[in-house]
Each structure stands twice: as C-alpha cells, then as structure tokens.
Amino acid sequence: MATKKIGPKNPAIKVGEAALGYVDERxxxxxGFKWFLFRNVPKETSWFQTLGFTAMAxxxxxxxxxxVLAMFYKPxxxxxxxxxxxxxxxxxxGWLVRGMHKWGASAMIVVVFLHMGRVFFFGAYKYPRELxxxxxxxxxxxxxxxxxxxxxxxxxQKAYWATVVAVNITASAPILGPYVADIMRAGPEFGPxxxxxxxxxxxxxxxxxIATFIGLHLFLITKLxxxxxxxxxxRIRAVREEEEARRAALRDRIPPGRRPVPAVAPxxxxxPVRAATPPDGSAPTAGSGS
Amino acid sequence: MAEIQGDGSERSRYGGxxxxxxxxxxxxxxxxxxxxxxxxxxxxxxVTGGVMTAAILxxxxxxxxxxxxxxxxxxxxxxxxxxxxxxxxxxxxxxSGPDPESDRRVFLRRxxxxxxxxxxxxxxxxxxxxxxxxxxxxxxxxHGGAYDSEGRVISGPPARPLDRFDVKVVDAxxxxxxxxxxxxDARVLIGKPYSVDDDFEKYExxxxxxxxxxxxxxxxxx
Numbered sequence: 134m135a136t137k138k139i140g141p142k143n144p145a146i147k148v149g150e151a152a153l154g155y156v157d158e159r160x161x162x163x164x165g166f167k168w169f170l171f172r173n174v175p176k177e178t179s180w181f182q183t184l185g186f187t188a189m190a191x192x193x194x195x196x197x198x199x200x201v202l203a204m205f206y207k208p209x210x211x212x213x214x215x216x217x218x219x220x221x222x223x224x225x226x227g228w229l230v231r232g233m234h235k236w237g238a239s240a241m242i243v244v245v246f247l248h249m250g251r252v253f254f255f256g257a258y259k260y261p262r263e264l265x266x267x268x269x270x271x272x273x274x275x276x277x278x279x280x281x282x283x284x285x286x287x288x289x290q291k292a293y294w295a296t297v298v299a300v301n302i303t304a305s306a307p308i309l310g311p312y313v314a315d316i317m318r319a320g321p322e323f324g325p326x327x328x329x330x331x332x333x334x335x336x337x338x339x340x341x342x343i344a345t346f347i348g349l350h351l352f353l354i355t356k357l358x359x360x361x362x363x364x365x366x367x368r369i370r371a372v373r374e375e376e377e378a379r380r381a382a383l384r385d386r387i388p389p390g391r392r393p394v395p396a397v398a399p400x401x402x403x404x405p406v407r408a409a410t411p412p413d414g415s416a417p418t419a420g421s422g423s
Numbered sequence: 424m425a426e427i428q429g430d431g432s433e434r435s436r437y438g439g440x441x442x443x444x445x446x447x448x449x450x451x452x453x454x455x456x457x458x459x460x461x462x463x464x465x466x467x468x469x470v471t472g473g474v475m476t477a478a479i480l481x482x483x484x485x486x487x488x489x490x491x492x493x494x495x496x497x498x499x500x501x502x503x504x505x506x507x508x509x510x511x512x513x514x515x516x517x518x519s520g521p522d523p524e525s526d527r528r529v530f531l532r533r534x535x536x537x538x539x540x541x542x543x544x545x546x547x548x549x550x551x552x553x554x555x556x557x558x559x560x561x562x563x564x565x566h567g568g569a570y571d572s573e574g575r576v577i578s579g580p581p582a583r584p585l586d587r588f589d590v591k592v593v594d595a596x597x598x599x600x601x602x603x604x605x606x607x608d609a610r611v612l613i614g615k616p617y618s619v620d621d622d623f624e625k626y627e628x629x630x631x632x633x634x635x636x637x638x639x640x641x642x643x644x645x
Contacts, residue, residue: 210524293524294550298565301548305632307642314630316488321495322525 168355175361181255182359184248189347191241195279196340198234206286208332210325213288238283245276257360265353272346275339282335288328296331297323497615505592506607508533513554513572515543518613526551529588529613530561532572536603540613541574542586549631552585561585575621582634584621589614 157163174182205224207216220227249269252258258266285296300323304314319326361368384392451457500518508514508531516529528543528551541561543551550565560577561570567579574585590613592605600609618629626635634640 294565298548298550301631304630305548308644311630311633311643311645312492315492319491320493322527324525 169351172355172358174359175365175367177362177365178359179362181251181362184244184251185354188241188244188248191237191244192343192347194237195234195241198230198237199336199340201230202234203336206332208286208329210288210328213286213328217287238280241276242280245273249273255360255362259360262353262357262360265350265357268346268350268353272343272350275343275346279335279339279343282331282339285328285331286335293323499591499612499614501610501612502529502531503611504607505602505605505609505611508538508611510535513556513559515554530554530585531590531611531613533602536601538590538592538602538611539573540588540590542588542616544586544631545581546576546583546585546618546629546631547579547581573623574619582632582639583629583636584619584623586616586618586628588616 153163202220205216205220205227207213217231220231222228252266252269281296281299285292300314300318303317304311306313315321317327317330318324319330452459502516502518510533513530513532516531518527518529526543530541530543532539532541543553543561545552545563545565545568547563547566547568550563552561552563552568552570554561559572561574562568563579563581568576568581569578570581570585571577574587576584590611592600592602592609592611594600594605594609616628618626618635620626620636629635629643633643
C-alpha cells in the first residue's frame with residue numbers, strides 16, 4: 134500500500150492543478166482525453182498499427198508547411214512559377230519547407246496506401262468497424278485530390294499538361310464526366326481561373342474535408358478500439374467459439390434421433406454427471422447435446 | 424409467471440410477446456399522429472435550417488459552377504492572306520485560346536483546292552500534338568498518339584482523327600471565294616471547331632477521349 138503524501142505542495146503545482154480542475158469541471162476535458170488516449174489495446178499490437186498515425190502526422194506536416202508556403206506563393210499564371218522559384222532559391226529555408234511539402238505529399242500517398250493494406254490484410258475493416266473503413270476511404274479520395282490539385286500549382290510544363298490529361302480523363306467518364314471536368318477547370322480550357330480554383334480547393338476545401346473525416350475516423354477508432362490482428366489468440370478463440378455455437382445451434386434444430394454422430398469424439402473431457410434434479414425443479418433435459 | 428416490477432408494471436419472465444398486453448393509457452400524446460409542441464418546433468427548426476442552408480448554397484454553387492459549364496464561343500478569325508500558306512505544306516499558327524499557356528494552334532494544310540485547318544489538341548487526352556514535316560505526320564508527346572497528314576489516327580490511343588476548324592476564304596468585300604481560284608491576297612478565316620470520324624464526316628465538337636461513332640459515343644449524350 135503506497136502512502137499518500139499530505140501537506141503543502143509546491144504552489145506552482147497547486148495552481149496548475151487548480152487550473153486543470155477548473156477546466157475539467159466545466160468541459161470534461163480530462164475525462165475526454167483519458168477516454169481518447171488511455172484506452173486498452175490488444176496485446177499483439179505492433180508497428181503495423183502505427184501507419185495510420187503516421188499518415189495523420191504527415192497531414193499535420195503538410196498543413197503547417199502549406200500554410201507558410203501560401204505566404205509566398207502567388208496563384209497567378211504569370212507569377213506562380215516565379216514565386217516557387219523564389220521560394221526555392223531566395224527565401225530562407227524555402228528549399229527546406231517546399232521540400233518537406235513536396236516529399237511529404239509523396240510520403241503521405243505511400244503511407245495512406247500502406248495503412249489501407251494493413252487494415253485490409255488484418256481484416257480490421259470487419260464488423261463493427263465498417264464505417265471506420267468508409268471514412269478512411271473518403272480520406273483516401275481526399276488525399277488523392279490533394280495530390281491532383283497540388284501538382285498543378287507548380288505551373289510548369291509538366292504540371293500543366295499532366296493536369297490537363299488528368300482532367301480530360303475525368304471528362305471521358307460517361308454522361309457527367311464532361312461537366313465535372315468543366316467545373317474542375319472553370320471552363321472549357323485551362324486558364325487563370327483553373328489555377329485559382331485548384332489553389333482554393335487545395336488549401337481550403339480539401340483540408341477542411343480531411344480534418345473532418347480524420348475527426349470521424351478517430352472517434353470511431355476510439356469508440357470501437359483497435360482490432361486484434363488475425364493471429365491474435367483471443368480473436369482466434371472467439372471466432373472458433375462463435376463457429377461452434379453456430380454449429381451447435383444448427384445441430385439443435387435436427388431431431389435428436391437423426392443428428393449426425395461426430396466422426397471423432399470431441400477432445401473435451403466427458404460431460405460431468407448432472408445433479409438428478411436442477412434447483413428450479415424442472416426435469417433434466419435428455420440428450421439435447423447442450 | 425408474471426412478476427410485479429418495482430415501478431408497478433408487469434413483466435413476463437421471458438421477454439417475448441404475450442397473449443394479452445395492457446391497453447395503452449388514454450392519452451393523446453401517445454398517439455403517433457398527434458403533433459406535440461416538441462414535434463412542431465422540431466419541424467419548424469428543420470425547415471428554417473433547410474431554407475437558410477439553401478439560401479447560402481444555391482448562390483454559392485451557382486457562382487462556382489454556372490459559368491464553367493458553358494460552351495466556349497468561337498468566332499471567325501482572320502489568320503492571314505492565302506498567299507502566306509504555300510501549296511502542299513502545313514503551316515503552324517498560334518491562335519488565341521482562353522489562356523496563352525494552353526498553346527492552342529492550328530495546323531493549316533493547303534492543297535491546291537483545299538484548306539484543312541486542324542486543331543493541335545490530341546483527341547486522346549488533350550495534349551498538344553506537333554507536326555513533323557519529314558514524316559508529314561502529327562504526334563503527341565504524352566501517350567504516343569500519331570496522326571497522318573490529314574489527321575487520321577495511325578497509331579496510339581486517340582479515339583478519333585484530329586478536330587478541324589470551319590474555314591473560308593474571302594475577298595476584301597467579304598465575298599466567299601473558292602480556295603482554288605482565289606487570289607493570293609484573299610483572306611483566310613477560321614471559325615468553329617468540329618470533330619470528324621474516319622471518313623471526315625462532320626460531327627459536333629467532342630471533348631478529348633470521346634469517340635464520335637460506335638457504341639461508346641452514346642456515353643456522352645449531352
């Protein structure tokens with residue numbers, strides 16, 4: 134039994150605790166953070182389960198570097214490429230921040246797909262986590278859109294024509310494709326409005342969407358807990374018990390005389406001898422197999 | 424088997440349906456069709472919220488979308504005197520598109536009695552094709568589409584021949600002339616682009632990647 138120290142505390146700690154208590158009493162923040170951060174995870178959790186956090190951390194990095202890049206970038210066809218040149222070559226650490234944003238974007242795509250593969254191969258999308266998968270799929274689409282819209286902003290020949298091709302691929306989708314493409318490029322051809330439109334989508338629309346869906350995704354993860362990997366002993370046992378229960382229920386629907394006799398005796402110990410009369414006074418059930 | 428619960432209600436030991444359920448109390452609020460104050464105010468809040476959201480979203484979406492889905496307007500453009508285009512050669516001309524970066528060009532082929540202005544937009548996915556005088560063919564840098572001297576696909580993924588422009592040759596008074604008999608100072612005008620099939624049958628302009636004939640052309644009805 135640990136002893137509890139009583140008596141005066143460091144006044145700084147006291148003030149801190151009082152402030153925390155004040156906030157927690159009015160918001161429930163402490164409870165919320167405990168619910169969010171201090172939850173049980175399966176025993177077999179490994180590095181594979183860190184990919185989702187990695188993707189989220191990369192999104193955070195993209196958001197922060199993107200904010201400061203937007204301070205120097207000019208979404209204007211005549212100036213866009215020049216402003217990127219100046220970010221890369223003139224602004225202090227501009228090469229670094231732009232590099233972080235550029236390589237972070239590629240890394241995010243890679244990590245997002247690895248994360249999806251992990252969830253798929255671990256079967257972590259199964260009941261009750263289907264909607265976590267759906268929100269994740271939305272995040273995947275938004276991330277791909279981020280890649281498409283950001284790629285154009287460099288406004289060099291490669292960016293321009295690669296995006297022309299991408300939008301024309303959209304346009305070749307049946308029925309609505311041409312309209313979606315028109316809306317994306319703000320008219321029948323690429324132009325200045327296309328650049329502003331992509332810039333606006335890249336830095337206002339999609340980040341909001343991604344943040345929203347990350348919130349939903351995290352809420353569902355916290356609510357449902359992390360899935361056990363397929364080799365988890367507990368999960369294997371649970372699945373087997375479920376199967377056995379299902380088989381037993383099926384067997385119980387056949388009249389006792391016609392039930393198939395198991396080929397091999399079950400490995401369990403023989404059934405214990407029942408008490409002659411159960412406590413509630415009803416007759417013991419004979420041969421029901423339960 | 425029934426037992427009396429703490430709140431005085433009766434409950435069977437098994438939770439299933441019973442032969443005789445007690446009658447509901449005679450209270451209008453328990454009738455699902457009865458509009459309570461709460462139900463009414465919920466409805467008012469939903470309708471008001473919907474109207475307010477629509478009042479914001481309709482102008483916003485109209486603003487962002489309406490102008491973009493309009494078709495491009497084309498007008499007749501004077502691209503030079505007939506004598507500037509030597510017979511039997513292809514001349515490449517930059518024409519103004521909505522944006523200088525779009526690199527819109529016309530390849531004007533002049534035969535003895537025929538002018539064929541072709542759009543440099545690849546009919547695969549819209550990259551700019553270039554003309555090579557040596558092979559007298561057009562090729563696209565993006566995915567290797569290649570067209571012969573008249574714009575027919577000779578290899579690669581394009582869905583149809585190169586698009587063409589309406590063209591006419593006029594004299595100083597605006598009277599239309601035949602290219603074969605027009606003087607060298609007659610003006611060449613190009614107008615609306617159109618798509619063609621393999622026999623150069625004229626179709627309304629299609630976007631890149633859209634075939635003009637065959638089953639797949641029905642995928643783009645509008």
